[in-house]
Amino acid sequence: MKNVFRTALCAALWGLTITGGAGAATAYRVQSGDTLSQIAARSGLSVAQVQAANPKLKGKTSVQAGWVLTLPARPGAASTYRVRSGDNLSVIARRSGLTLTQLLRANPQYAGGKAIQVGATVRIPARSGVTSGATASRTPAAAVRSASTSGRGDTWLWPLGNYQTISSGFGERTLEGSDEMHYGVDIVAPLGTLVRAARAGQVLESRPDYARGWGWTVVIEHPDGWITRYAHLSANLVRKGENVNRGQSVGRVGNTGRSTGPHLHFGTYLRWSPRNPLGLY
Ligand SMILES: [Zn+2]
Structure with a gap:
């Protein structure tokens, strides 16, 4: 290493x-x-x-x-x-x-x-x-507009309070000599720090997902098509299907899955299309 x-x-x-x-x-x-x-x-x-x-x-x-x-x-x-x-x-x-x-x-x-x-x-x-071309070209612009509009009434909460150090940003990066896409940001915080839902929504997943490297992960679907992922948790505090409020604790920072130290992987998607979380704050 x-x-x-x-x-x-x-x-x-x-x-x-x-x-x-x-x-x-x-x-x-x-x-x-x-x-x-x-x-x-x-x-x-x-x-x-x-x-x-x-x-x-x-x-x-x-x-x-x-x-x-x-x-x-x-x-x-x-x-x-x-x-x-x-x-x-x-x-x-x-x-x-x-x-x-x-x-x-x-x-x-x-x-x-x-x-x-x-x-x-x-x-x-x-x-x-x-x-498919016609559908594809129409959807993204409309989706982005509606998201930014609703974003004003329902602002995004940073999931880790004052911990804002990003150890790895969104997008293409080189890891161990290979280029890859990183669909989220890695935020450094001590083990056990409470992770809060960025917005209100319904828990889509709350489980260990080692196959994909996420470790213990929570995924929340928000009403307007946005989805947030919280990964590498040491504890999951919500269950699948549960409705969560903005700011509700959904888990604790951990080091599970493919992770090289305690951090939160925070991913944001619009209808599963990855978006840079930092663009939302
Ligand atoms: Zn990450």
């Missing part, structure tokens, strides 16, 4: 890391003399499709030799992808030029944050599908 991993954080949550692998999409290293439009044309894609699959190309049409680009599978045909060690659904979605929501819609068996197993088959829907 290198020093950097001794801080308290989730170690490879979901047990999944990004280690490459192409599947439905392929990786392409830009050669000297390449242009984006040539690369796109050779792959049967539009420039916009290549841009959508590669965040670094946002608003850009020039490429540099040496860059590795994700070339999504050609649109128009649904395909399947066999999950490899190191994959997670967000990564597969991004490589395929899809949003996580679009991928989950085509694979409802993974809705609700269920883990994917190596060797499982994931359906990669055609991105040009008119029906």
